[in-house]
Amino acid sequence: MTTGVRRRMGVEERRQQLIGVALDLFSRRSPDEVSIDEIASTAGISRPLVYHYFPGKLSLYEAALQRAADDLAGRFVESPEGPLGARLLRVMRRFFDFVDDHGPGFAALMRGGPAVGSSTTNALVDAVRQAAYLQILSHLDVENPPARLELVIRSWISLVESTALIWLDGRRIPRGELEVQLVHDFAALAAVSAAYAPEVAELLRRRLRDEPGDGPFTDLVVRLLALAAPPEA
DSSP states (O other), rough: OOOOOOOOOHHHHHHHHHHHHHHHHHHHHGGGGGOHHHHHHHHHOHHHHHHHHSSSSSHHHHHHHHHHHHHHHHHOOOOOOOHHHHHHHHHHHHHHHHHHTHHHHHHHHHOOOTTOOHHHHHHHHHHHHHEEEEEEHHHHHSOOOOOHHHHHHHHHHHHHHHHHHHTTOOOSSSSHHHHHHHHHHHHHHHHHHHHHHHHHHHHHHHHHHTOOOTSHHHHHHHHHHHSOOOOOO
16 A cells, blocks of 8 residues: 655745635635635645745735736737637637636626725736737737727727626626627727727728628627618508
8 A cells, every 4th residue: 555645846836826726716706705724725735834925815816816817818819810800709708708717706806806906906907908908909900099999999898897797796698699799889889989080980991891791790780770770560
């Protein structure tokens, strides 16, 4: 009979393990409900050893948020090939994969959780938003956006965040429908801006030339035309 020997982890390896354990627990329950004792027990170590690697729950929480923020920002990365509508839809699907899998953690990241007002948490949230903004610019193939286009993109990112948070409270709308609706929202915001800004209108025309007949942007046009049609007698 042989006895298994527990492998001793290096400092950084143990830190990463604790961050992973904390993130997993924060993904399933509010960080306020997760204790250091539970994190230690799940990781298979003692409570004092957790404090050896992190000075307190807040520092471990912020490290877990950093990993979550990096993951979330990466969801907006998309190959520049293909129609814009299809690319944005893939982005929304990956974004809601994260929201679906990490509901309480996502809410904590966006709302601040136990670190409300912390400069670290605020910086993480701002970094996710900025990364998303830059990725959408790259999808549009724009480096120096006009003011109205910047307003459209940043407003849409805020809309995506708030929609996801509301959706988590009951999930009353089918997720797939919401993903498509958010892509439609982007097109609608861009169209309104185009009515006021010729440079945005030209950009929108260029992007729409590549849209297939079965794409989400075309689907929006069809829905709006049906809405505007007179009711049948």
